[in-house]
Amino acid sequence: MMDKYPWMIGCLIFVFLFIQSGICIKWLSLQHSNLHWNLTSLNNNPGRGIRSGVRSPCAVAKRRYGFIKVQAKLCRNAMEAMPHVQTAAMLAADTCRIVFKDRRWNCSSITTAPYLTPDLTRATREQAFVYAISSAALTYTMARACASGSLYHCSCATKPTEPPEGTFQWGGCGDNLKWGAHFAKRFIDNAEKYVAEKAKKNVKRDNSLEENREAILKNEVAVINLHNNKVGRKVILEGLRIQCKCHGVSGSCNIKTCWKALPSIAEVGTRLLQKYTNAKEIETKAYEQHIATLKPKKISDQLLFISKSPDYCTKDERLGSLGTVGRQCNVTSNGPNSCRQLCCGRGYRTVVEEKIERCQCKYYNCCYVKCKVCRTMTQRYECS
Known part of the structure; x- marks a missing residue:
């Protein structure tokens, strides 16, 4: 065969x-x-x-x-x-x-x-x-x-070979x-x-x-x-930045000690x-x-x-795709998290949730706290 x-x-x-x-x-x-x-x-x-x-x-x-x-x-x-x-x-x-x-x-x-x-x-x-x-x-x-x-x-990185600029010196x-x-x-x-x-x-x-x-x-x-x-390693190298610490009397910055730090x-x-x-x-x-x-x-x-x-x-x-059914989306967004893009045109459903919590709490005299019960309604959107 x-x-x-x-x-x-x-x-x-x-x-x-x-x-x-x-x-x-x-x-x-x-x-x-x-x-x-x-x-x-x-x-x-x-x-x-x-x-x-x-x-x-x-x-x-x-x-x-x-x-x-x-x-x-x-x-x-x-x-x-x-x-x-x-x-x-x-x-x-x-x-x-x-x-x-x-x-x-x-x-x-x-x-x-x-x-x-x-x-x-x-x-x-x-x-x-x-x-x-x-x-x-x-x-x-x-x-x-x-x-x-x-x-x-x-240990620490070796100091850069190029001379420092201005009033700072390599260190740290x-x-x-x-x-x-x-x-x-x-x-x-x-x-x-x-x-x-x-x-x-x-x-x-x-x-x-x-x-x-x-x-x-x-x-x-x-x-x-x-x-x-x-x-991946090159992205880190290109993102190196100079980080400094000031030294001087009474908080002045007469000398800055600087080193190269990772992004x-x-x-x-x-x-x-x-x-x-x-x-x-x-x-x-x-x-x-x-x-x-x-x-x-x-x-x-x-x-x-x-x-x-x-x-x-x-x-x-077979392809490793989990699909987007049930994923939460954003109805006001135009980006990748928008309901239009994330739900792939299948539409979405609105889920209304009621949240009950204590609110407007007041402390009375010396001994107790009295609160009201507040109910709030929230909406979230899930891909169909």
């Missing part, structure tokens, strides 16, 4: 590829974890390991929270950094949900990690954003951890963006490169086109994921939202040529994606 329908083999391989293409962001499931990243008790236990019934948190992270081999190895070698990785997972998820809260895709997909929905495994525009924000969040968290003294092998403790980006590359980018290298090894000259198709496609997706990681994570999320809107679709040519022909570096500031996204209007689990 497969001999008669060779296109079916290609489709199955294509689907299998995209099921695997999001494995390097499964670590975002740490947003739900309560792991204790402390191996003091294990180090004092000569019988530690599976036989002792005590598991390393890194082994648990690999088994339960989606760490792949290279991430688990880094976890074992840099255990003290793992609480900050967990913080980064929560920061990335929260920022994504805030940025997209009023849109058809409201980033609810990110909460299902490590069991990712198809919209985060098919190299979509949404997957591009999630890769970028996760890379940015990890860089951000590690840079802050260095400056706060939470990590013993890094700047967020160590260089080390934060370095760690993010080791934890996220190296995982993606690991997937790409495995794919390259599976490309063999004597194999048929069908046999090589999966490996070539997987390599292409890895390159695009790496590019989107880089975009807020909310600002990073907003800038990545703009890049999500203007993301570039890449037409994969895996069936005819190798990944090198893509050369995504030429589009250095754009997020890249391969697969078109669903419209997220109706529920379709």
